Amino acid sequence: MCNSHHGEQGESEERCCPGRGRVRGFMQPWLLLLLAQKPAHGYELMERLGQDDETPGADPGLLYRTLRQFEEDGLVRSSWDTKGSGPARRVYEITDEGMEYLHAWVVNIRRTRERLDRFLAEYQAYFQSPEEGR
Amino acid sequence: MCNSHHGEQGESEERCCPGRGRVRGFMQPWLLLLLAQKPAHGYELMERLGQDDETPGADPGLLYRTLRQFEEDGLVRSSWDTKGSGPARRVYEITDEGMEYLHAWVVNIRRTRERLDRFLAEYQAYFQSPEEGR
DNA sequence: ATCTGTTATATGACTAACACATATATTATA
DNA sequence: TATAATATATGTGTTAGTCATATAACAGAT
Numbered sequence: 613m614c615n616s617h618h619g620e621q622g623e624s625e626e627r628c629c630p631g632r633g634r635v636r637g638f639m640q641p642w643l644l645l646l647l648a649q650k651p652a653h654g655y656e657l658m659e660r661l662g663q664d665d666e667t668p669g670a671d672p673g674l675l676y677r678t679l680r681q682f683e684e685d686g687l688v689r690s691s692w693d694t695k696g697s698g699p700a701r702r703v704y705e706i707t708d709e710g711m712e713y714l715h716a717w718v719v720n721i722r723r724t725r726e727r728l729d730r731f732l733a734e735y736q737a738y739f740q741s742p743e744e745g746r
Numbered sequence: 747m748c749n750s751h752h753g754e755q756g757e758s759e760e761r762c763c764p765g766r767g768r769v770r771g772f773m774q775p776w777l778l779l780l781l782a783q784k785p786a787h788g789y790e791l792m793e794r795l796g797q798d799d800e801t802p803g804a805d806p807g808l809l810y811r812t813l814r815q816f817e818e819d820g821l822v823r824s825s826w827d828t829k830g831s832g833p834a835r836r837v838y839e840i841t842d843e844g845m846e847y848l849h850a851w852v853v854n855i856r857r858t859r860e861r862l863d864r865f866l867a868e869y870q871a872y873f874q875s876p877e878e879g880r
Numbered sequence: 881a882t883c884t885g886t887t888a889t890a891t892g893a894c895t896a897a898c899a900c901a902t903a904t905a906t907t908a909t910a
Numbered sequence: 911t912a913t914a915a916t917a918t919a920t921g922t923g924t925t926a927g928t929c930a931t932a933t934a935a936c937a938g939a940t
Contacts, residue, residue: 631898633769633770633772633854634770635768635770635858635862636768636770636896637766641767641865653917653918654917654918658917673898673900673920673921674897676917677920678897698907698917699906699907699916700905701917718869724767728855728858728859731776731855732852732856738779766896770897771927773926792888805927805929806888807891807927807930808927810888811891831935831936832937
């Protein structure tokens, strides 16, 4: 299973454990943060997501569905923008409720990072410490 | 949605965004690491998981199914232990392949932590920096 | 003896996030 | 007129996670 690797020197490691290890729903806080910075439409959000995060492509299906769900939950509101060229854009802006939700996400994310650190500490204590060996 | 919170001083925040923000399949590397430290049966792993990580209860259903899957994938192997009191225990030990998989997981987890940091940096740059305000 | 609690493993059913494919319409450009 | 880029959207299947429940061995109490 997976490619072999012991190097421990994070080289490639691509396509191993597909889907695993990622943060559940991580697109959600990103969308809210990007919308907090400024209102935007789906396609633009997709591109902005693709830049900072090297998330593999930022699936449009998931993105548009998430925005729809956000609107249904009152976290964002939208309006059509027909100005400019190309097809009409549905422009989203974040609501106060969306802001609160974003802040709540941040608390969760900090907690998640602590959990990761706890795991990595335990891992290193076992594999990189003088005794315990192996 | 959710409880209100602006305090920014991570107080309770319980049961908000249920399930979201957690690392997908995070039980997997934990199980492999615990088994790398020493062979164990499911129930024991459940208790050891519940200690370090304050994961809410470490669902037995998921745990046993994951161990089964691991065995099917050759990451662990098991044998029955009928010695001692109580019902028989299925004792798992990690295989070489399981070890490799664990190391691969660690690479993924480090990458995930970097993604979290990138998000938090972006968040703080917007909400905690002097300008940008709001 | 029976009842309750602990240890121990396991299945069933449902949800949500995600992955991948595809449909659609508009506009620009080759 | 064909192709590509922009833009939004649906359909379908997979998997981790959640919650409930079933089963069984054994210990101690009443």
